[in-house]
Amino acid sequence: MKLLIHILDLPLKIPFTISRGSFSVQKTVIVELHQAGHIGYGEATQHAYYQHSQESIVTSLEKVRPFLESCHLESPEELWQELSHHSKGDTFALSALDQATHDLAGKIAQRSVYEQHGLAWQNIPASSVTLSISSIPQMIEQLSLYQNWPVIKIKLGTGNDLEIVKVLRDHTNAVFRVDANCAWTVSQTIQMSERFNELGVEFIEQPLPAHSPVKDHETVFRESALPIIADESCVLEEDVVHCSRHFHGINIKLCKCGGLTPAFRMLKKAKELSLLTMAGCMIESNVAISAAAQLLPLLDYADLDGDVLLAENPATGVELKEGHFSPSKEFGCGTRLTEQIA
Ligand SMILES: [Mg+2]
Helix, strand or coil: CEEEEEEEEEEEEEEEEECCEEEEEEEEEEEEEEECCEEEEEEEECECCCCECHHHHHHHHHHHHHHHHCCCCCCHHHHHHHHHHHCCCCHHHHHHHHHHHHHHHHHHHCCEHHHHCCCCCCCCCCECEEECCCCHHHHHHHHHCCCCCCEEEEECCCCCHHHHHHHHHCCCCCEEEEECCCCCCHHHHHHHHHHHHHCCEEEEECCCCCCCCHHHHHHHHHHCCCCEEECCCCCCCCHHHHHCCCCCEEEECHHHHCCHHHHHHHHHHHHHCCCEEEECCCCCCHHHHHHHHHHHHHCCEECCCHHHHECCCCEECCEEECCEEECCCCCECCCEECCCCC
């Protein structure tokens, strides 16, 4: 295989703010893997919380390059094991490469990745679209952009979380999900869960910091009026079993776990443990979104709106419009870079 690396800065439609900070340009790395006249694509974005920069991702990719370019792709799953060893714990770089090997293997076999995994495009959940933290008038304005979306995810972790949800509820009948990104305490979470239950909130994503004492997670798990979904607490494959003791469900992201290979295994394990299943994303282009969309037939909840929040998308693939996905006509993950990038 031959590896090509694109380093891109993607402007957002509006600045994106969560409980930990704000940004208006997403720095991303898109990889291409070439073999037998086909191209597979993958992507990983910079992320401060997980301590991966554009530079660190590219450095990891360059370390893997000699091994990768000596390989002939047969099975993405078998190659993942080797790539995991060569990328030395950089799950972001590993995820980009694993997306690309899945995309490439599917394009060579002329099947989509979900078909390669014995799945059909059926029972596909709607995706939420995310409102980032802002003033209440600005959050109402954000909401007005998404009038026909059936599910709205609200980023919280402010001093007036309850007021935000109450006011937004006056403007829509959409299902709400809330994500505190680790910003709440135990008592706050339990109180909020009761109020939010009355306001049409479906679940709470990661209320407590991931490193909170186990007893705190247990108290919230036991006393919350709403399901609690692990995001920052569910990073790697081995976290699934641990989370099954303190959470109702898990939010898988390809860059956290290292790509589609571990993500498919995590979803299988989660279902065995009767956990609710969700896949999320970073703000990223259609390359990474189309890869994560291959997991859709296995999900209870989807939060794959990353490219909806971008001013321009450098790729085409699985489409998300007003919460509903359309599969790509291309094989593999279904993605392709637009001409000016390629
Ligand atoms: Mg989250």
